Amino acid sequence: MKKEFYSNGKLLITGEYVVLDGAKALALPTRFGQSLIVEETNGDVIHWQSFDSDGSIWFEANIPFDSIIRKERIDLSQNIKNTLIEILHEAYNTNSDFITKSKGYKITTQLTFPKNWGLGTSSTLINNIAQWVNIDAYNLLKNSFGGSGYDVACASSNSPIIYQLIDEKPTVTSVNFYPDFSKNLYFVYLNQKQNSKNAIAEYFRNRGDIFKAISKIDKITDKVATTKNLQEFAKEIELHEIELSNLLSMSTIQETLFSDFDGVVKSLGAWGGDFIMAISNNNPKKYFEEKGYPIVLEYEKMIL
Structure with missing residues (x-):
């Protein structure tokens, strides 16, 4: 059975830096984003492939379930793999079903913007994984990458938003910004x-x-x-x-x-x-x- 998830990229128009301390920020979701396709396999392992917008593979790895459960760190030269394991481990801590009730996965991510554009490779991944595992994307972000969360808000919004942290909790308001x-x-x-x-x-x-x-x-x-x-x-x-x-x-x-x-x-x-x-x-x-x-x-x- 194949499942597909998609999240929008982002641009922060106002409030950079100060959004971390509760300032209002105008953020715009982009036409570009990232998809995540999940297919069930066997072997208690995730075979992961990430494709750039030009079709080239920019990351590929096999990640055993046990590495996710134990939050295993590979040698430091494999920084992307370590980061992915950390995200999946935090997802597992919140809802372990995707590991305990499965035998393995083939997972493919596809960017629709060049990876170096900085439109949200990480935030779209966080939001896609949260959708797949059925957990809160903001908590997953907080426990892994950190940040204000405006980018995760854009990932799941189809309109411009005002984003603000109130008592450290995200508040998202859609705005009619189509001047x-x-x-x-x-x-x-x-x-x-x-x-x-x-x-x-x-x-x-x-x-x-x-x-x-x-x-x-x-x-x-x-x-x-x-x-x-x-x-x-x-x-x-x-x-x-x-x-x-x-x-x-x-x-x-x-x-x-x-x-x-x-x-x-x-x-x-x-x-x-x-x-x-x-x-x-x-x-x-x-x-x-x-x-x-x-x-x-x-x-x-x-x-x-």
Whole structure:
């Protein structure tokens, strides 16, 4: 018997970093995501294959049930396998039926976006496993990867959301964020990874005045999610960048790479990595191509 599960990718428009401390965040599920196909086999083992969007296998392993039960760590060079065992072990701790009532599995995952795009390879996996094992995805995330959980919320949402941790519990509110000016919003892949640990460390060092920042970000998020006016949207996005720049003690991505851009550029997620959002009156593809960033997606091609 074959079972198939699917989860959406994500982009965090407002609230990066501060969402960890309870700030409101506007998050958008993407048209891209990841599927997980489960077939029952024998041998008390999971044969796991993960495919990238181009059809290539980027991970393959045999994982004995016993390794999952004991949370066995393979040598450190097999980091992906160790992480997967840890996730499956935490799932087993919550609901052991998928191990105790089975003889084995063939599991296949398929990304519909290139793995290095950073749209949620881990969060879609977490949500898919939680659906399969019939457990709470937020708890599985908390016990394995950690994080705010906004990405897991996007994984199971088919509309834009406001995400917030209230008393450390996730609160998800669907919002009607389909602005007429979406044609002026573009997503640009930077093809580089930002070491977010330094930024996060700086963020936590500044937590003494975090509550003032959260209050400001909450107001910005509310305006960004509801405005029908492009100029107001752009203004609030600029204010958001300034607020986070001060909090993280980092220059904005526009100051660093795109100071001559005729429009507004905003980091999405960890500053300096993966995708940015560009707000422009005209299609900016040529501008970014000349800067060395050829992957520019229109809003309707990226967002669900």
